[in-house]
Amino acid sequence: METSGGPTGAGEFRLVLSSDPQAGRRARQALRQRFSESLPSRTLTDLIAVVTELVNNAVSHGPRRAVIEGSTHVRFELPLES
Numbered sequence: 160m161e162t163s164g165g166p167t168g169a170g171e172f173r174l175v176l177s178s179d180p181q182a183g184r185r186a187r188q189a190l191r192q193r194f195s196e197s198l199p200s201r202t203l204t205d206l207i208a209v210v211t212e213l214v215n216n217a218v219s220h221g222p223r224r225a226v227i228e229g230s231t232h233v234r235f236e237l238p239l240e241s
Contacts, residue, residue: 176214183215 172193176182187207194203 178218180218182218183211186210186214 174186174189176186187210190203190207190210194206198206
């Protein structure tokens with residue numbers, strides 16, 4: 160798992176997860192760490208639920224890498240397999 164403020168810019172969040180059964184848990188943990196102070200509790204709960212579902216589906220059915228990034232918006236990217 161990689162988190163950074165790197166290429167996405169200051170104040171933004173980027174999370175790269177490898178495909179394994181713990182990816183959903185790592186995504187939840189990272190989202191809580193990053194957004195627990197800045198998002199209302201209900202919004203954070205919804206964000207965690209949606210991202211966890213997407214990550215778990217990516218691990219089970221999709222490509223082997225997922226990227227989550229954003230500041231005021233969250234973008235979830237699944238690179239296409241070649």
